Amino acid sequence: MLRYLLSKLLTFVPTFLGVTLVSFAFIRVLPGDPIIVMAGERGLTEERYAELQAQFGFDRPLYVQFWDYLTGVLQGDLGESFVTKKPVWDEFFSLFPATLELSIVAIILATALGIPAGVIAAMYRGKFFDRALMSSALVGYSMPIFWWALLLIIVFSGNLGWTPVSGRIDLLYFFPDVTGFMLIDSLLSGQKGAFASAVSHLVLPSIVLATIPLAVIARQTRSAMLEVLSEDYIRTARAKGLAPVRVNGLHALRNAMIPVVTVIGLSVGMLLAGAILTETIFSWPGIGKWMLDSIFRRDYPVVQGGLLLVAGFVMVVNLIVDLLYGLINPKIRKR
Amino acid sequence: MADATAQTAPTTPARPGRFKEFWRYFRENKGAVVGLYIFAAFLLLALFAGLIAPHDPLVQYRSATLVPPAWQEGGTWSYILGTDPLGRDMLSRLLYGARYSFVVGVVVVILASTGGILLGLISGFAPKWLDTFIMRLMDIILSFPALLLALVLVAILGPSLVNAMIAIAIAYQPHYVRLTRAAVIAERSKDYVISAKVAGARLPRLMFITVLPNCLAPIIVQAALSFSNAILDVAALGFLGMGAQPPTPEWGTMLAEAREFILRAWWVVTFPGLAILITVIAINLMGDGLRDALDPKLKRS
Numbered sequence: 001m002l003r004y005l006l007s008k009l010l011t012f013v014p015t016f017l018g019v020t021l022v023s024f025a026f027i028r029v030l031p032g033d034p035i036i037v038m039a040g041e042r043g044l045t046e047e048r049y050a051e052l053q054a055q056f057g058f059d060r061p062l063y064v065q066f067w068d069y070l071t072g073v074l075q076g077d078l079g080e081s082f083v084t085k086k087p088v089w090d091e092f093f094s095l096f097p098a099t100l101e102l103s104i105v106a107i108i109l110a111t112a113l114g115i116p117a118g119v120i121a122a123m124y125r126g127k128f129f130d131r132a133l134m135s136s137a138l139v140g141y142s143m144p145i146f147w148w149a150l151l152l153i154i155v156f157s158g159n160l161g162w163t164p165v166s167g168r169i170d171l172l173y174f175f176p177d178v179t180g181f182m183l184i185d186s187l188l189s190g191q192k193g194a195f196a197s198a199v200s201h202l203v204l205p206s207i208v209l210a211t212i213p214l215a216v217i218a219r220q221t222r223s224a225m226l227e228v229l230s231e232d233y234i235r236t237a238r239a240k241g242l243a244p245v246r247v248n249g250l251h252a253l254r255n256a257m258i259p260v261v262t263v264i265g266l267s268v269g270m271l272l273a274g275a276i277l278t279e280t281i282f283s284w285p286g287i288g289k290w291m292l293d294s295i296f297r298r299d300y301p302v303v304q305g306g307l308l309l310v311a312g313f314v315m316v317v318n319l320i321v322d323l324l325y326g327l328i329n330p331k332i333r334k335r
Numbered sequence: 336m337a338d339a340t341a342q343t344a345p346t347t348p349a350r351p352g353r354f355k356e357f358w359r360y361f362r363e364n365k366g367a368v369v370g371l372y373i374f375a376a377f378l379l380l381a382l383f384a385g386l387i388a389p390h391d392p393l394v395q396y397r398s399a400t401l402v403p404p405a406w407q408e409g410g411t412w413s414y415i416l417g418t419d420p421l422g423r424d425m426l427s428r429l430l431y432g433a434r435y436s437f438v439v440g441v442v443v444v445i446l447a448s449t450g451g452i453l454l455g456l457i458s459g460f461a462p463k464w465l466d467t468f469i470m471r472l473m474d475i476i477l478s479f480p481a482l483l484l485a486l487v488l489v490a491i492l493g494p495s496l497v498n499a500m501i502a503i504a505i506a507y508q509p510h511y512v513r514l515t516r517a518a519v520i521a522e523r524s525k526d527y528v529i530s531a532k533v534a535g536a537r538l539p540r541l542m543f544i545t546v547l548p549n550c551l552a553p554i555i556v557q558a559a560l561s562f563s564n565a566i567l568d569v570a571a572l573g574f575l576g577m578g579a580q581p582p583t584p585e586w587g588t589m590l591a592e593a594r595e596f597i598l599r600a601w602w603v604v605t606f607p608g609l610a611i612l613i614t615v616i617a618i619n620l621m622g623d624g625l626r627d628a629l630d631p632k633l634k635r636s
Contacts, residue, residue: 143612144571150597277571307487
């Protein structure tokens, strides 16, 4: 296990360096000079321009700049936003809980509905339930989620008036940030109606974000279950006269879970990509919206730093999934 | 060399049989056949959009803005699916939009698969250091969520449909590299490859003529998958204002323009999304059929 762990860590380091290099390179090839962009319409004198270039270190050789950037990254220094003048690192971590909360609720929703759907479909293979569930799954993973979000807004916010259209909570409520998770903070604040408001803001975005992972998990669970159900030990368990619930639930599902857990872990990248669209449509103040806004504002340090942190997050989660997978399935470690 | 030709000769007359066998398996999956029909219809509509469309997709009928579909009150049969906020005919725009989606799918698949197959072949045959280098490079690309990577690339290259396609193709490429490399490694040690090598086949011949045809099954399935994903992602980029630019009748861009009218005019939002959804479902159905027909592991004996 230790060797497996070390080999995984060894591939992690060069990949992380590469990711840093890529996000560093992006800012140097973006069209438009960042300093001119910062100056805006007022313009700049030649001297001031040179001064600023020196201040940001743009006048030095690229490898020196990269080295500085890399050592900064390792110390948590990603530069400052051109627009807000706040450190990118701080901005990221003040917005990250919003994205994390949305993603966690979405993945719980996707898992809680996707696994039972897949198990039921496998148990009724070829029958009505299987067809109905798998057709819905097909629609789910073919869904343009930005359109899906608009439809839900038309029906639930427009026609029925059940849910708000944007934000995380009504402006009526104000309480201190304790955890950054609106659901928990609103409960801690003890204000009446705050929690309900937070929930009603969360419903539509989390449904939208959960749609594709839900469909993928349901399909994956079904095919893993079908594979396991054809194994000899399942036949043995049935022959012994075990109740179908016990056979399907205990024997089959447990072994079918291994690939499903991997899929859930690997859907983090999918969730973050989905978060860009979901957060933009629902004005959810998280990482996805922040990145998109920064791209439009040409706020280079934010684009650069955000890209790096998002990729770093995806890499860490994938590493953890890999390690867990090695832990559950000893066959993997040998390779 | 004579030996190698003797080895490959029997496969040549077997080709039509192979396609027949594929078709037999593909036809068994009814969903896949339905998907194929819808896709064929989509293709025909895209090809003949110029003949079928009742109006020019860019002409703005200023006296007829936001006309509802024909069957609804206030609708007229000259604008069957209604008009958008600028008075352009929805049906005509949707038909022309099919062209963009089709081109997007084809171009992204061709770009991503050519690059990916080439790198995958090199990686599979290369010495270990080069293999490791290529695979780390792909790991780096895969660490960025595809849509985010595409967004930043488009911001660098400038927002346009062509740049969106290039960006998406770069983001998809690693999947082809990994699939090709895995298939190459599985094939490389088989007898027919060794015999071709012994017979004196050079590396390019070995790569492209001996091994590659036997690695194509998973790549074809991946191509179907990335065709539909490309349509979704390019539409998403268009929706975010980073893909095709107005007034192009691209489906995602149309949705972006329609966004502020969602509560007043359901048709400007519903139809472009429905067009995307149906196209993507059809392609995914075909992809499932391709997988069933080509993947020997799942083939019924």
